[in-house]
Amino acid sequence: MLSFLWDAGPFTATDAMAVGYTRSTTIDLIDELIDRGLVRELPNARTAGEYRKGRPARRFQLDAGFRAVIGVDAGRAHVTATVADLVGGVLASHHATLRPADDRAESRLAAVQRAVDDVLAEAGIAMDQVVALCIGVPAPVDVDGVSPAGRDGFWARMNPGLRDAFPAVPAVEVMNDASLAAVAEGAVGAGRGHANYVALLAGERMGAGVVIDGRVLRGAHGGTGEMAGFDYVEAVGGAWGLGYRLAEHAKADVRHGKVSAQSPLSRLRTDEITGRTVLELARDGDPDASRIVERIGGMLATIAAVINSFFDPSRIIVSGAISEGAQQLIEVATRQLPERVDLPAPVIVGSSLGADVVSTGAIFQAIQAAREVVLRLPAPARGDARALRPGGDEASGR
Incomplete structure (x- = not known):
């Protein structure tokens, strides 16, 4: 019922x-x-x-407004916490910038806990009204919420026991950030109505959320969709994201004199050259920027071909902040992909969810967790009429 x-x-x-x-x-x-x-x-x-x-x-x-869920995007350089009602209505969101150089486990744990406290305070919601919480991290995560250490311990630092950090919340889940992007795309994005798709997070680094036969795949250690294998693909050369590649190729072309003096790229400082800058210049007709977009679009075609050979998706969704300007890359990749695959080529599309895709996926995953546990929670005391609402005046109680 x-x-x-x-x-x-x-x-x-x-x-x-x-x-x-x-x-x-x-x-x-x-x-x-x-x-x-x-x-x-x-x-x-x-x-x-x-x-x-x-x-x-x-x-x-x-009564969606009596209890709450929280979704957290805990990236390496940021933490975004969002609190919503039981049907996904956002009540408050809090963003904090982190120092990537300080990725110690204790620092990240404290930052995530602080972000949750801050967003609850902004919404005027008590912790005991939170039914479920989901945290997305840039690391593989197994079904028990644990990340392997990785080569240098990075993954373990990104997920320093986060599942056990909120004992007062009935349901806490930790997932890979790209997997949560796939959850978001399936709920309200370009994956909606599709049973087989891959959400490719491809800004600074690449990660893939893989949905096959309607189910998000994890693997034994949560590593399904990790892109480290591209270290061994010569035409790709690693798990760097599309935004990073655009910027680095532009900087290298400028440094090696491959950019004309008339190009705006040649007049920019190195720190001003970003992936977004290259895309914008290419869109405005700059031939040097367009050449770089063609090159990175070809890499996207290779990436899509490898993903297609392993997972056979019907579509690949370019997700995250890079998606807002990625159409040019997608057009190049779409043109080149058919000649690189044996299976039917997947459709490559851009996401409409932007930089909030992981937070959105975390909210929907938390709602799913809430549906599974809410009947096991005690009924509220009669007369306890605390209602969730944006900017509510209910004290946080922490």
Whole structure:
């Protein structure tokens, strides 16, 4: 019954009978969910101005604003924490910049905890109203929320026991950030309605969230979608992202005199040359920038061909901040890809979710976790009417 009404919007007992219970059982279940603080009764059709004749039916709706979920994007250089209601309505979001050089485990753990505290304070929500929390990290994560150390311990530093850092929250999950990008794309992005796709996070470094037959793949150690294998692909040369490659190739061309004096690239300082800059100049017709875009677009075609050979997706979604200007790269890759694959070539598309894709995926993953645990939580005390709302005045209680 809860699964039905979570997605139903306003409904009547007659609507809810589609689950398969008798009317009396259906009404009993709805009343129990009301007592548990999960459903609220709405004004009937007459009060709402929709009643014409006959006895107005009782109307109900999931009480999405009584409990909360939190999604965290814990990147190497930033932490973004977002708190939302049970259907994904964002109540507050908090962003903090980190120093990449200080990636000690204790520093990251404290930064993530601080971001959660700050976003709850901004929303005016108590920790005991949080049902589920999901954290995305730039590391493989297994089903137990643990990351392998990696060659230099980097992965373990990115995930320093985060699953155990919030003991007061009933459901805490840690996932690879690219996998959460795939969750977001499937929920509200370019993967919606598709069972086989790969979300490619490709700004500074590459990572892939892989969805096959409608399921996000993890692997034994959470390493499905790790791009370290591209270290051994000569035409790609590593797991660097598209934005990084654009910038580095532009800097190298300038340094080696391959950029004309008339190109704006030749007049920029090294620290001013970014992937976005190269894309913008290419879009404006600069031939040197366009040549670099053609080169990196060819690399994207190779990357897509390798992904296609392993996972056979119907589409590859370029996700993350780079997606906002990646159409030129996608056009190049789409043109070159068919000659590099044996299987039918996947469609390459850009994401519409931008830099918030990991945070969005974390929210939807937390909602899924909330659906699985919320019936095991104690019913709220009668008269406890704390409602979640943006900018609410409920004290955080921490």
